[in-house]
Amino acid sequence: MMENMKSVGESSTNTKSAPPLPVIGSNITPITEEGSKSHFSGQKDTQVSNGVWFFYTSQGQKESTRLNSDLQQEIPIINQTMLDETQSHNEIEDTNETRIALLARKYAESQFSQEESARLDILTEKVRRLIPSITDKDREKMEDLNSRLTTISTVNNEIRRKYSLEKN
Amino acid sequence: MNNNMRLLNVPTEEPVRYSTNFIQTAVCELRFPILLELEDKSPVKFQSALKKRYPFYSKQQGISLGANTASPLANRYLFESKKKNWLVTLSPSSLALETSKYTLFKDFSDRIDGLLNTVGGFLDTDFFTRVGLRYINAIPLDDYLIDGWINPSLITPVNEGVLGSLSAFQSEIRGYIHEGDYTFRHGVDTNTLKNGNPTAYMLDFDYYSEGTEFDNVLPLIEKFSHQNFSFFRWTLGEKAKETLGEGIAKK
Numbered sequence: 001m002m003e004n005m006k007s008v009g010e011s012s013t014n015t016k017s018a019p020p021l022p023v024i025g026s027n028i029t030p031i032t033e034e035g036s037k038s039h040f041s042g043q044k045d046t047q048v049s050n051g052v053w054f055f056y057t058s059q060g061q062k063e064s065t066r067l068n069s070d071l072q073q074e075i076p077i078i079n080q081t082m083l084d085e086t087q088s089h090n091e092i093e094d095t096n097e098t099r100i101a102l103l104a105r106k107y108a109e110s111q112f113s114q115e116e117s118a119r120l121d122i123l124t125e126k127v128r129r130l131i132p133s134i135t136d137k138d139r140e141k142m143e144d145l146n147s148r149l150t151t152i153s154t155v156n157n158e159i160r161r162k163y164s165l166e167k168n
Numbered sequence: 169m170n171n172n173m174r175l176l177n178v179p180t181e182e183p184v185r186y187s188t189n190f191i192q193t194a195v196c197e198l199r200f201p202i203l204l205e206l207e208d209k210s211p212v213k214f215q216s217a218l219k220k221r222y223p224f225y226s227k228q229q230g231i232s233l234g235a236n237t238a239s240p241l242a243n244r245y246l247f248e249s250k251k252k253n254w255l256v257t258l259s260p261s262s263l264a265l266e267t268s269k270y271t272l273f274k275d276f277s278d279r280i281d282g283l284l285n286t287v288g289g290f291l292d293t294d295f296f297t298r299v300g301l302r303y304i305n306a307i308p309l310d311d312y313l314i315d316g317w318i319n320p321s322l323i324t325p326v327n328e329g330v331l332g333s334l335s336a337f338q339s340e341i342r343g344y345i346h347e348g349d350y351t352f353r354h355g356v357d358t359n360t361l362k363n364g365n366p367t368a369y370m371l372d373f374d375y376y377s378e379g380t381e382f383d384n385v386l387p388l389i390e391k392f393s394h395q396n397f398s399f400f401r402w403t404l405g406e407k408a409k410e411t412l413g414e415g416i417a418k419k
Contacts, residue, residue: 098204101204102202102204113202113261114199114297114298114378115199115200115201115202115260115261115262115297116201116202116261118200118201118202118293118295118297119201119202119203119204121201122201122292122293
């Protein structure tokens with residue numbers, strides 16, 4: 001994402017000619033020069049005027065996105081990672097919602113079928129996988145802390161040795 | 169299954185193909201972990217996938233009647249073939265194939281295979297909680313007598329005449345087979361009476377097993393079908409066997 005933002009920031013604000021094509025992520029691919037068309041997911045038409053890129057919706061509605069180099073830093077960059085995160089977020093939400101509905105059914109109703117129980121088990125396992133109680137980031141943090149503790153311990157030992165403070 | 173359980177132990181007979189059969193309805197039902205979205209949303213993707221082979225679509229809302237209460241049951245979605253003799257029924261936790269024109273097990277099995285290939289992926293599961301195969305046979309009582317059409321062991325009280333003329337007679341037996349369980353219902357339904365005389369005797373065989381992996385469905389129902397042939401033959405009387413004839417051995 002950061003690489004994309006750097007690329008966007010490279011376009012010039014003062015030049016009257018068309019600025020370099022902004023790189024806005026894998027889903028947006030302006031492909032031609034001034035006045036030409038390109039595709040931007042739901043937004044179909046692209047136009048360049050006074051160094052400013054305009055993206056219009058396929059219906060040509062007003063809600064077009066104005067993109068120039070000053071604004072580029074402010075606009076959230078849509079790239080595949082973000083889309084994946086959104087999809088993953090939706091999957092987590094959907095899975096959780098269905099799981100909660102089944103849990104409510106389990107505890108509120110007198111009958112809970114084998115098919116409901118089986119789906120609840122599947123969803124519980126899915127939630128464990130999608131939202132693990134210890135994430136990869138948590139592990140990285142722990143490893144980092146461990147590494148820092150080792151360093152501190154080494155430094156401490158050095159100090160003890162230096163000042164002859166070793167334990168007997 | 170408990171090791172002390174005794175299994176169905178009818179004489180084994182190799183399946184043969186008859187030129188005619190008594191099967192009124194054959195059903196294969198696959199129960200899967202519930203899909204809550206099917207409780208309130210139409211099964212658009214199922215419909216789209218099935219419409220070529222089962223173009224007639226309808227929705228059925230069942231109602232459960234209790235004492236002074238009526239509560240709605242889950243929606244059922246029906247997909248029928250052009251000639252309306254094959255029916256796929258989808259509910260939030262089951263998928264069933266039913267036919268009123270059963271001829272060969274191979275045809276039936278191919279249809280199930282096709283169904284699994286077409287919509288199996290939408291079920292979001294790699295196992296079925298229950299797989300069932302059911303054959304409902306109607307033995308025509310051409311002479312309005314049960315005696316001779318059905319194995320006497322099944323109808324001893326009826327044949328002895330101590331019960332008098334019967335307006336209805338139904339019996340249910342549940343037991344075990346190698347692959348799971350069976351339920352066998354037989355008898356005379358009031359719907360089949362004509363001027364007080366029975367015109368058909370119902371033989372209803374239902375085989376089922378719980379917890380079956382996706383890939384094992386077809387081998388399982390083939391075993392059920394094989395088992396059914398021996399059981400079915402055992403339930404018949406001499407008149408019914410004569411009506412069926414020798415049959416042709418299956419390759």
